[in-house]
Amino acid sequence: MTKLTDLTIAEARRGLAAKDFTAVDLAEAHIAAMEAHAGLNAYVTPTPDTAREMAAASDARIAKGEAGAMEGIPLAIKDLFCTDGTRTTAGSNILGNFVPPYESTVSANLWGAGAVLLGKANLDEFAMGSSNTTSAFGGAVNPWTRAAEPDRQLVPGGSSGGSAAAVAARLALGATGTDTGGSIRQPASFCGISGLKPTYGRCSRWGIVAFASSLDQAGPMARTVGDVAIMLGAMAGHDPKDSTSAPVAVPDFTAALEQGVKGLTVGIPKEYRPDEGLSPEIEAIWTRGMEMLKDAGAETVDISLPHTKYALATYYIIAPAEASSNLARYDGVRYGLRVLDEGDGLNDMYCKTRAAGFGAEVKRRILIGTYALSAGYYDAYYLKAQKVRSLIAKDFKDAFDTSVDVILTPTTPSAAFPMDDEPTDPVTMYLNDVFTVPTSLAGLPGLSVPVALTEQGLPQGLQLIGRPFDEETVLRAGRALEKAAAFTATPRLLEG
């Protein structure tokens, strides 16, 4: 029999329904795997006792015939989602002891559907990073390694790196992530799993620690496109507590999955071959993806998204500006760290608390954002960026209005890199998100699907981008790509 930790969510649901095993069996198998691979640092806070209690409650509901869509499915929850009574750190020292008295809407929706909490997954501090190395709790480790350097640890990507590592290493059947500029899609690609950033407004942001509110969006990460569709259905939905949550119906995302891509037009944006050049290897994988979709009956057309090259710079004004405002709340008064010495006034307390509580990358972004919003610079930076953002969104709208149903691009410009690589300058690190940021700025759904191994033996994903609230077409094309790619490789960690 397949190991319980190797099941897909769809298979686990069938096994639970057929009484082949119980939700408690499933939870125990994952708790054991989490202990065996604690060295991956995928979880900031494992919650085995909670998992056992929730699994037992799931078994009781299954026995009564009241199983929900995610009944008994053990999940990792990114430690950016507030969980009632369970510490939520955002990967930061400033929230190192924060225990929320409320539950985020997305996680509440998952528990309502019967899912089981295995623990809180590691992440870059306040979701700011592409490597998970900015976490105050140490970076999560990618379960994959280069074929030639099996002992050299690689980053899982970020910011949802703990979520991706947990799912890839079979320490959870699925995980929640959040994506502001690529934080679901890039780690999914680095770890060889599927991850979807839904349309902005599809999932409620209520109860998620805010990074950049006009960009942040929660989404599912899992080992198959079908599992992503199941999870999204349970996570999504209108929430009056988030004024930007869209009052639109949640379709059955699994219904259209197997419809194939016959008749779909797939756009191939020429700007995703940047002047500096795309690595020949990534280019070859992208071309193979195009062939797979064509063989499955889709038509590909070359398109132009002319403002693509300005997306990253636009993002690095808008996201830090919004972050500098959102993170003003960490002031040592209502929650989290407080640093206060004898005789200190209020400003001393603010300045010392924030200096001690935030890591280097978070401080850097707060300072850039503060500068971009400060008197005399607002028009030159923030307003300018919001105008370029309009142009970037219009590029996509024009493409979808005139010629294409879905767009195919690489997810990342390279595969996972070593944790011990010399720290690069901030801008070089930001380039990891060059292919994912434009979609975020336009608020569109983007799905990363693992397609191939690189020459070094590392997974590489391709990204499918769709119209607003058309996750169904994105998932359908993603499923076609998944079938054609038949990506069955697993991390060496799982061998033997």
Added chain:
Amino acid sequence: MSLDKETVRKIAFLARVDVPDDQLAPLAGELSGILDWIEQLREVDTSAVEPMTSVAEMTLPWRDDAVTDGGYPERVTANAPDSQDGFYLVPKVVE
């Protein structure tokens, strides 16, 4: 755009983040590097472009101005570094 140490000191105070003197210069270098890279946006003609104010094409909803939650100050202040009788405590502000 090159930031000097004094500008970084000013921004750091606006952001209420202490930056020790010996870190001002390296930070100024890093921030200037990021800002230089962002300068490329000047190439884009945005003279006839409206700034994006909402990525979702929807009108913000209205709701009744009514209390819908609350009545448990002890839960609200449970995470406070210092609190008393349902209030947050801060250092003395007025001498």
